Amino acid sequence: MASGVILLVEDNPDDVELTLRGVLHGRISNEVVVTRDGQEALDYLFCRGDWTGRNAHDLPAIVLLDIHLPRMNGLEVLRHIRTDERTSRLPVVMLTSSNEERDLAESYDLGANSFVRKPVDFDQFAAAVHQLGLYWLVINEPPPPTRGVRP
Amino acid sequence: MRPSRIVAIYVLLVGVLFWVLDAAVESVVMGRGSFLSTLLTDIDPHDLWMRATVLALCGLLGGLLAWHMRRWEQGLKVTGELLRESEERYRGLYESMSEGVAFHELVHDGDGAAIDYRIVDVNPTFETILGIPRGNAVGRLGSELYGADEAPLLDVYAEVVTSGRLTTLETYQEALDRDFHISAFRTPAGGFATVFEDISDRRRAEEELLQRTHDLGKRVKEIRCLYQVARLSGDHGRTLNDVLQDIADVLPVSWQWPEIASAQIEFSDALFQAGTTEGVPVAAQSAEIVVRGETVGRVTVRYHAERAEEDGGPFLTEEQDLIDTVARVIGDTVEHQQAEAERESLARFPSENPSPVLRAREDGAVVYANAAAAALLHKLGSGVGRPAPTEWLEPVGKAMRSGTLRRIEVTIAHQTLILNVAPVSKQGYATIYGMDVTERRAAERALLEIEQRYRTVFENTGAATCLIGAEGTIILANEGFAQLASASREEIEGKLAFLGLCAPHEQERLAAYHYSRRKPEIDAPKRYEFDFVNRDGEVRRVFMHIDMILGTQTSVASLVDVTELRRTQTELQALTEELEERVQRRTTELRAANEELEAFAYSISHDLRAPLRSIDGFSKAVLDDYAECLDETGKSHLDRVRLASQRMGDLIDDILQLSKITRVEMRVDRVDMSALALEIIEELRAVEPERSVEVVIEADMIVDADRRLLEVALRNLLGNAWKFTGRREQARIEFASKPDEDGRAVYCVTDNGAGFDMAYADKLFQPFQRLHRIDEFPGTGVGLATVRRVIRRHGGDVWAEGEVGKGAGFYFSFHDL
DSSP states (O other), rough: OOOOOOEEOOOOHHHHHHHHHHHHHTTOSSSSEESSSSSHHHHHTTTOOOGTOOTTOOSSSEEEOSSOOOSSSSSHHHHHHHEEEETTTOOOEEEEEEOOOHHHHHHHHHHHHHEEOOSSHHHHHHHHHHHHHHHHHIIIIOOOTTTTTTO | OOHHHHHHHHHHHHHHHHHHHHHHHHHHHOOOOHHHHIISSSHHHHHHHHHHHHHHHHHHHHHHHHHHHHHHHHHHHSSSOOHHHHHHHHHHHHOSSSEEEEEEEEOTTTSSOEEEEEEEEHHHHHHHHOOOOOHHTTTTTTHHTSSSSSOOHHHHHHHHHHHHOOEEEEEEEEETTTEOOOOEEEEEOOEOOOOOOOOHHHHHHHHHHHHHHHHHHHHHHHHHHHHHHHHTTOTTTTHHHHHHHHHHHHHHHHHHHHEEEEEEEEEEEEEEEEEEEEEOEEEEEEEEETTTTTEEEEEEEESSOOOOOOOSSSSSSSHHHHHHHHHHHHHHHHHHHEEEEEEEEHHHHHOOOOEEEEEEESBBBBBEHHHHHHHHHTTTOOOSSSSSOHHHHHHHHHHHHSSSSSSEEEEEEEEEEEEEEEEEEGTTTTEEEEEHHHHHHHHHHHHHHHHHHHHHHHHHHHHEEEEEEETSSEEEEEEHHHHHHHHHHHHHHTTTTTTGGBBBHHHHHHHHHHHTTTTTHHHHSSSEEEEEEETOOEEEEEEEEEEOTSSSSEEEEEEOOOOHHHEEEEEHHHHHHHHHHHHHHHHHHHHHHHHHHHHHHHHIIIIIHHHHHHOOOOOOHHHHHHHOOOHHHHHHHHHHHHHHHHHHHHHHHHHHHHHHHHHOOOOOEEEHHHHHHHHHHHHHHHTTTTTEEEEEESSSEEEEEEEEHHHHHHHHHHHHHHHOOOOOOSSSEEEEEEETTTTOOEEEEOOOOOOOOGGGGTTSSSTTTTTTTTTTTTOOOOHHHHHHHHHHHHOOHHHHHHHHTEEEEEEETTTTT
């Protein structure tokens, strides 16, 4: 049974704080799990390291993935998610400060579901987070679990 | 001799005998002289008397006896039947007749029918004609005598016997192989006689005559044919083609079977036909038409139906002769006509000659002039029947006296002529053949000029030039070559070998070129460099251009001293290499810098915005969470912090875009600017739907450009126009094109907005330069700089015109794209 967790992959504590505020502002009640780098995000998803023992079938409802991350960057994380059968259908939204064309192109090539640039203006940022939550958690029908993953 | 005459002569002889006996007695018995004297002269008168009496008595007695004998004989005739005399006459006739005569009697069978006849008698001519002796013939049957089953002509003879009518007939008897004319009549004895003649020879003669007559008929036909052919071919007033057609017409009727004959004459490429056209030819005979030993055609006669063969084919032997003769006559006619034509054309020779031909007597009078000569003489006031021009008289006289050809050259009104005076001394005149040499003389002059020109060119080639003969000797050298060789032209020309001026290590190669160049099948290089050694032993590097003079064994070589040039080139080469290396190094540095810049820009876009987000975000958090702890000033300060950080964010975005314009790779495409502008305006309207702006965009402004860059530029230009017309009630934006003085399109975005002061027009396109206060019109001052970069990357230019309070116009073009 999916718990509807929002997995936020973000190393900048300010941005973590602001995102959480945006979630709060948007009156989104889902639990937000924050991982601080790409490796930790993958540990969470595949129940390794600190997350050993977590129910691997309990996938997040949405992953908000920054690109600039220590150790393993967001694009590499996305590649891992898409290449692993268990997470290949997982909705991933790139949430980043840049709108560099090569980042956009690469994200979509790797199978990102959305690309959202974080605006400087917090009001706009909050609005974006609110709309993301509304879309991915309410409007959008989640993907069916991939074969062999069902408990 | 009749018996009466014999008796009379006999008695007379007795008298003569008495005379002779008496003479003999006188001579011998009485010895009265010789016998002869006693016989005729020395006769005793007594004896003479006696002898004469005896002789007379004997004569009288003989006469009496003869008379009696005669009477007796006549008595016999009277009594010896007249019949016998008649029979004898007929017998004689019978015996001596030229016709054969035979008497026959019919042999009958038991029923009285004639079955044969028996020969009763035949005359000697019968024997002669049939070669059967009388003894063999008489008493034999006709059938057995003539060797046939049935006696010949038995029916005829039986009919003669029965009717008693004389019957004559001519018949051929096969058993005897003879023709006979037979008359048969009944004899009083009840038999029949035949009088016959062998007419075999006559019949043969008749047949021969008939044949002769027939042949003669044919000969007459042939002769008539030949006569007509000869007459036609002799008619010189007509064309050869007409003559040949007429001859063809004559031929079929001259042949044995005219109704099935056709004739055809092939001559050169022409064909002449006559006679029947019905049916397919089944037989043909032909003869070749030969003119001067060459076959030029053929006469053919064909029969279009079968006929009995005669003389070895449907054609007569004579007809082959005839066709041969006709072909020969045609050949002769053609030859004659050709000869005639030739003679005529020869006769026209002098008169048609375009060069002057004239004849002058020894005294100088002109007796003949052709058209060209007449025209010439006319110019000189002379003519036929008048004296030749004065200056011609001397050579004419000389030629006549010496009997040799004289030649003079005269120029008459720009025309130069050579006159060949050929004396015909025996007949007392000279023939003058003129030859127009005006053009030849002009050509000679031109040649001289060209020669002069080439000599000048040769001297002034600007290079060292020389001519090299087949043996390698320098034939001719110009001053430049003399200088290069460091020798005088006299020392060089005809004396110096070209190879003697080449460095030893070059000689083998250059000698090979020299010889192969003179062979048509081998190519030798025409341009090359080599080391030249002058007479002072100094080595110079020269570039040579060498080629053969067409149609000779001489080559022409032009040499340029490139010693200095080569040294300079070597230095230049070194410098170039160094420069290239430097450029390479710079390029590498530049590329590294560019990569660094790109990394920098990337980092800015990520890292510079993050703190701004924190500043703005947490200011907002303070305002939200601690609103009750802040007074209005505090809140206002925080608002300003937020505004500044947002502006900073915009600035970063614009700078990034500006840098991106120069970095991105161009992708040129057809772009419909009109449609693009319309899209941008729609977006602007969507953001500020409350504004009323009249926008006019010219249709179909299509350019070759990078779509993304052009969109950035248009977005800035139209965005500015939109922004600066924000305070106008009746805002108006126009995007249109117009041709410049060179006819190229200039595009412009004009508005009736705030405008600007032209004094600052040059600052407009520099980054971060603003002409309005931020609170009047927000902006970063990077937009127009971005526009200029876009246009310049397209090889174009952009400029602006404006007036404060009236509006602005931004112009751009893509001149060099």
